[in-house]
Amino acid sequence: MTQENTQQDNGEKNVRDVIIVGSGPAGYTAAIYLSRAGYKPLVIAGALTPGGQLINTTEVENYPGFPDGVMGPDLMDSMQKQAEKFGAEIVFDDVVSVDFGDGSDAGAMKSVTCDQGDVYQAPAIVVTTGSNVRxxxxxxxxxxxxxxxxxxxxxxxxxxxxxxxxxxxxxxxxxxxxxxxxxxxxxxxxxxxxxxxxxxxxxxxxxxxxxxxxxxxxxxxxxxxxxxxxxxxxxxxxxxxxxxxxxxxxxxxxAVGNTPTTEFLNGALKLDQKGYIEVDGASTRTSLPGVFAAGDVVDSVYRQAVSAAGMGCRAALDAQEYLDSLQ
Ligand SMILES: Cc1cc2nc3c(=O)[nH]c(=O)nc-3n(C[C@H](O)[C@H](O)[C@H](O)COP(=O)(O)OP(=O)(O)OC[C@H]3O[C@@H](n4cnc5c(N)ncnc54)[C@H](O)[C@@H]3O)c2cc1C
Incomplete structure (x- = not known):
């Protein structure tokens, strides 16, 4: 069953239902769920490492569903194809700055600016920009x-x-x-x-x-x-x-540390003491309504592909609930 999508027909080609920043397991999982729910997510995948951290590894033996293991790049390629199959649009660029507003206006448009100069807007954003190992x-x-x-x-x-x-x-x-x-x-x-x-x-x-x-x-x-x-x-x-x-x-x-990828946010979202995006309890809701976060950029503890994917699912469901509430 699909839902009417909320994309605004206002003549602006860069307005979307929901923007997902990042294309690791969290980002692609959010994209799969949101596109299957009838939305048209835009995934801004990153210019240098689309697919995220698993692109740089060889065999992944602990991702469920692959009894013989799976190569990291192959797993991420499959996730990308699965997201595209249900209608997610992917651009390979980096978000360099954001304007999420101050949260006072429920349903307000948020915008992200990419390195190539494109500006995209949506009422809901999912941040899944992961972390970098030192x-x-x-x-x-x-x-x-x-x-x-x-x-x-x-x-x-x-x-x-x-x-x-x-x-x-x-x-x-x-x-x-x-x-x-x-x-x-x-x-x-x-x-x-x-x-x-x-x-x-x-x-x-x-x-x-x-x-x-x-x-x-x-x-x-x-x-x-x-x-x-x-x-x-x-x-x-x-x-x-x-x-x-x-x-x-x-x-x-x-094991000399991990750095969550949050510089491009430039203080737009509340971070915890270690620099990870703070979310509300077990949800993926950040300090601003309509902005959600999932995966290693939130999680300083588990940092696994399957836990990132699970959180991507939760972010999609939280974003979906938010978008539905705006209709
Ligand atoms: C070498 C290595 C091997 C690993 N092996 C395993 C394993 O075998 N099993 C396992 O479960 N886990 C493994 N992990 C951990 C696993 O890769 C991570 O937990 C998981 O990838 C986190 O997913 P994520 O979606 O949160 O973020 P990431 O995978 O980090 O993806 C982040 C995404 O954000 C994008 N991005 C970043 N900044 C921007 C920006 N400004 N604009 C747009 N996009 C941006 C990047 O391009 C990337 O697509 C491994 C990690 C490493 C480093």
Whole structure:
């Protein structure tokens, strides 16, 4: 069953029912739901990485429905096709600025301006711009990314059973990842640039009590070495003494932080202390009526493709309810 769409026939070609900013699992899922509900969503997919973070990975083994795994780019290509099949329109550009108003006028048009100069307007906006993992920027990191170097322990830990693993970082995420990875690796070495950890004391104490874990503090990774196309070891430098050591590492997990992609909002929406978009409880409603947010740009905890897709579904249903209320 479809609903009458709300697109305004006012002669302005850039007015849409709803605009989705971002084309990762959250964005495409929102697009699938909204187009199947009879709306004509415009997806502004991003110019550099349409498809989002999974475009930069190889096999995804934990997305439901693919018992043999699926390549990240193939999964995102299928999501794009599924959204287009139901009528979503996609443009490959970046939103550089927004005007969402002050929220005082229910149903007011919001506008987004793209890098190529196009301005689009809609009464409802769904922001799904994800996040960027912080990188080490050392030789070998790019070369062995997806071939030993990983930014997601939950996603990739399984691939390193009975192999030596290193984790780089000193915060809660690094410790959570390291402890999780002890289920798989023969050893897990946590490498941290300072001598004190930012992680909660209880996590540090638990890690110290784990026989599989060891620690290299005041230390940075200078290089990732490989063999036969996969990571094999890391060169670690003690920042106090300058001494370097090569330690075996089939899995190199980088846990030095994530940055939610929100600069283009320029303060239009309320962010939490870590810079993620704040939403109202379990909903996807942001600080402004008619503006919704989903996926990694909201979620500093779970950061998975399936959780982003699930939240994209919720954002679509929230946006749909909002659009229906305007009719
Ligand atoms: C290397 C790697 C491997 C991973 N492997 C797995 C895995 O195996 N399983 C798993 O569940 N998860 C995995 N993840 C995590 C997963 O990719 C993310 O949780 C998921 O992609 C988040 O989806 P999202 O839709 O919120 O955002 P993203 O996927 O980050 O997509 C954000 C989108 O926003 C767009 N965008 C950003 N800024 C703008 C702008 N200004 N204007 C327009 N568009 C913009 C980008 O182009 C992109 O399309 C992995 C992550 C990485 C980095």
């Amino acid at each position: 990188k080490l920027d050392v030789p070998g990191e790019k070369e062995y990314s997806g071939k030993g170097v990983s930014y997601c322990a939950t996603c990739d830990g399984f691939f390193f059973r009975n192999k030596p693993i290193v984790v780089i970082g000193g915060g809660d995420s690094a410790f959570t990842d390291a402890e999780f990875l002890t289920r798989f690796g023969t050893s897990v070495t946590l490498i941290h640039r300072r001598d004190e950890f930012r992680a909660a004391k209880i996590m540090v104490d638990r890690a110290k009590a784990n026989d599989k874990m060891s620690f290299m503090v005041n230390s940075v990774v200078d290089k990732i070495n490989g063999e036969d196309g996969s990571a094999k070891s890391v060169i670690v430098r003690n920042v106090k003494t300058g001494e370097t050591t090569e330690i075996p590492a089939a899995g190199v997990f980088v």
